[in-house]
Amino acid sequence: MESTSKHIQLQYQGYLNTPLLWQKQRIYGLAQLELPGLLVHRFNKTISENLLLGKRVEQFVIDELQQHENIKILLENFQIQNEKITIGEIDCLLQQDDIPIHLEIIYKFYLFDANLGNSEIDHWTGPNRKDTLVQKLNKLRDKQLPVLYNEHAKPFLDRLRIHSDDVLQRVLFKAQLFAPYRTNVNFDLVNSQCLKGFYIHYSETQQFSLCKFHIPVKVDWLLEVHTKVDWISYDQFIKNIAPILNEKKAPLCWIKFPNGNIQKFFVVWWTSST
Structure with missing residues (x-):
């Protein structure tokens, strides 16, 4: 409790x-x-x-x-x-x-x-x-x-x-x-302080193959990023998000770069023209 x-x-x-x-x-x-x-x-x-x-x-x-x-x-x-x-x-x-x-x-x-x-x-x-x-x-x-x-x-x-x-x-x-x-x-109109991360298409994730990942449940999308979570490898990450993307849902994820920096990001199934 x-x-x-x-x-x-x-x-x-x-x-x-x-x-x-x-x-x-x-x-x-x-x-x-x-x-x-x-x-x-x-x-x-x-x-x-x-x-x-x-x-x-x-x-x-x-x-x-x-x-x-x-x-x-x-x-x-x-x-x-x-x-x-x-x-x-x-x-x-x-x-x-x-x-x-x-x-x-x-x-x-x-x-x-x-x-x-x-x-x-x-x-x-x-x-x-x-x-x-x-x-x-x-x-x-x-x-x-x-x-x-x-x-x-x-x-x-x-x-x-x-x-x-x-x-x-x-x-x-x-x-x-x-x-x-x-x-x-x-x-100009919306608050730039609201910018919390980036997003990327599924096909472009290979560039992060040396990073670690965390996929929070929906209610934890509120959380600030921190290190005390279970990090997974790129291969496991791709395996875990594939069924989510197949349902045309974009998961919010955390990424830990090799230099230790942590960010939030979305992986999307759509392109900007769709």
Whole structure:
């Protein structure tokens, strides 16, 4: 149990260390909830071992918010329903300095593809090519945040004595970003501090044949890289990732170079033209 507790703490610390995807300015009209950084903080809640990464992050966010004396959580993971039909969900409704805020929580992994779209925001795609940053921003702006103004949300706001017109809307959007190997990316809108590693096509992995590798489980994608893991050889690594890639899934991996440097990277099955 102690080792599990320590491991969750490492995941939590990885979450805390992940920067906001953008700061200060708005993107697609969306403003971030910018919080003062916490001193080293202990996560003491219990989390189910099979809790998925996204839900795990939501628990980490709620815990972080609760450490700020000027913040009070009013609702979390609250479903808005019309009889038995779910209209939408509010990730978090809080008060900061007595100002009500509707907060949507997002933690993503995006890869830079210069051939995708025409703008900096267009170029970021999910590892499996099933989602993009643009799609997520549109969903937040057009579907997720507007649920606050749905008629079926009003009774719950009334009970809290809150009027929707008085509620600020914010996102807490964190991300880990990855660029093609040995490629420089210009950052004008998104936060360059989110760049956590690189990605490479499966066919190009031979150049790393002298390296060691680690393939973390999905919830450990949050972790900062460190040396105290089970490292495997290149041959074993290729054998382990082949079935993942065959399912058209791109694994996040750690690589330890012969000089001792460690980095995160994705191995992808697609090319930038697909």
